[in-house]
Amino acid sequence: MNTPPTPPLSATDRSTIRRGRKRAVTERDALWSVLDAGLVCHLSTVVDGAPLVLPTGYGRAGDTMFVHGSTGALSLRTAAAGIEVCVAVTVLDGLVYARSVFHHSMNYRSAVVHGTAVAVTGADAKAEALRVITEHLTPGSWDHARPPNGRELAKTAVLSIDLAEAAVKIRAGGPGDDPDDVAADTAWAGHVPLALTRGTPVPAADLPGTWSVPGHVATGQSGSGPVTGSRR
Amino acid sequence: MNTPPTPPLSATDRSTIRRGRKRAVTERDALWSVLDAGLVCHLSTVVDGAPLVLPTGYGRAGDTMFVHGSTGALSLRTAAAGIEVCVAVTVLDGLVYARSVFHHSMNYRSAVVHGTAVAVTGADAKAEALRVITEHLTPGSWDHARPPNGRELAKTAVLSIDLAEAAVKIRAGGPGDDPDDVAADTAWAGHVPLALTRGTPVPAADLPGTWSVPGHVATGQSGSGPVTGSRR
Structure with missing residues (x-):
């Protein structure tokens, strides 16, 4: 069976990086890599005209992102009807110390996804989405722990978000100081790596x-x- | 001089935790503690009716949060006029492995602030806000590195957000398994601490x-x- 060619990530007006274009990475692989490296996403919605953003766990399967939460949580109850969301996943990789305060920066991998969140329904589809989320956050737990029963599945809301529209930004390495500051040599310059480590x-x-x-x-x-x- | 009594954090409808009330902490100290522990915030706004969320650096001085960014960045350019924002700071403290997939969880400290972001204007006020942000992310850098000059200050946008309306949620410790699962004793249960460490x-x-x-x-x-x- 022939598979259709994979479309590139869209570059709509709102997902086009306006600044730091050199840090923008448009390839799908980069998006997947950022989503797979993060643990928590920040899901934003519009509620009564006002912005709302909440942290939540997630997982990815192909070009679909699954977001998890209780049916009682505000954002997910709102989004279950199929509403517009913006989801950010940010992995902090380091702090950049420059010779000037102005050029201080952070090293990071960032993905911002624009899409419509749709509730996953049906026990099988919901269980599969929960498996994806569980294996993203705690790999191995799906086979080790007791799987969700019907009552638990009913109490859990899962949303799916298509990954067609997204912007990825990555910064790595040391500071980009002004030549005058490099020549003056009055401050230390470099970066300090940051990593989320397991205890x-x-x-x-x-x-x-x-x-x-x-x-x-x-x-x-x-x-x-x-x-x-x-x-x- | 008498200082007015410190008002409690407001508990408006949208900032009242609907679920997990036992995890909600309403004290100002808890909010400050979460904001001081995080490094990156996720700032959400409404742009043309659609949600937008972006990661950015920040700092806190008393009951004011300062958010930093270039004047070219979409979210900050939008918010400079004084618009409604929702800002989340999330510190991930651990992964919770339960006997059931359903009770798997994360340990975290989370603050969600609702407010109006207002552009900080004037060289002195802007420099002070940048000092707060710089000292939050890279303590010691404000005195060590070259301070921003007039041109750099002009190119930098800083927003201030009042911390009057916020919700704080904290989860810590091990899983809350069902008694039947504890008795069955068929899976490991506990938690794995996570910490952002400097290399x-x-x-x-x-x-x-x-x-x-x-x-x-x-x-x-x-x-x-x-x-x-x-x-x-």
Whole structure:
């Protein structure tokens, strides 16, 4: 079967980067990479004419982003009808110290997606979307933990957002100082990398002491050690 | 001089937490603490009726939040006229692994501020706002690096947002599993702390080798070592 050619990310007026064009990356691969690297997205909607932005977990499958939340949460209840959203995923990679305050900056990977959020309905589709979100945030948990039952699926709202319109911006490396400031040499210049790091797993207070930490929890990656967990 | 009593954070309809009320913290101290712990905010506005959210740096001074950006950036150019914004600051503290997929969660500190963004004008006020933002992101840099000149101040847009209306949500600790799942004991449960950590400073390629890393860069805190930098 022939598959249709993959269309490029659209560059509509609002998703065209107006400044820092050299930091704009229009390829789909870059968008996927940013979305896969982040953990939390910021989902914005318009409610009664006013802006609202809330953080929430998400996951990606192909050109679809799934956003998760309780049916009671304001943003998701609003968006369930199929409304316009803007979603940002930002990965902070570093702080840039320049010779001038003006050229101080941050290193980051940023994706801003414009789209219509549509509620995922049907137990199978909803479960699959939840699997995508779960495996994005806590890889390995879908196979390790008890899957959602019908009651839990009914209580959970999942939205899907098409990734057709998006803008990706990436900044990396050191400062771009003015030549005069470089020549003056009166301040340190460079950057400090930042990374979100995992600490030591903390077992729940009511977890029997017979459990050891499963590989997917220890590493944050599925397929790391027994997926089904292990006991000593 | 008597100071007026500090009003509590407002609890308007839109900033009242509808779910997870036990996680809502209404005190001003909690709001300040979240804003001081974050580095990047997500600023949302309504543009031509559509939501727009963008990441940007910020700082806080008392009950005022300053948001920084070039005058060319879409969101800030729009907001300079004094428009309604919603700003989220989210600090991700951990991933919560439950016995059920349904009770998987994240530990976080979240602040969502509703307000009107007003452009900061006047060289002195703008410089002070930039000092607040700079010292929030890169403490010590304001005294170490060259301060902004008139041309740079003119090219920089700074918005101020009053912190009167805000909602703070905090989740910490392990999972809240169902008793049946605890009794079944078929999956690991607990949480994995997450923290944004600073790596080793990377000097700019054109920085003379005579520089050592100033204390404020090495530690991320002002007053750490010579504020004016040091050379070997």
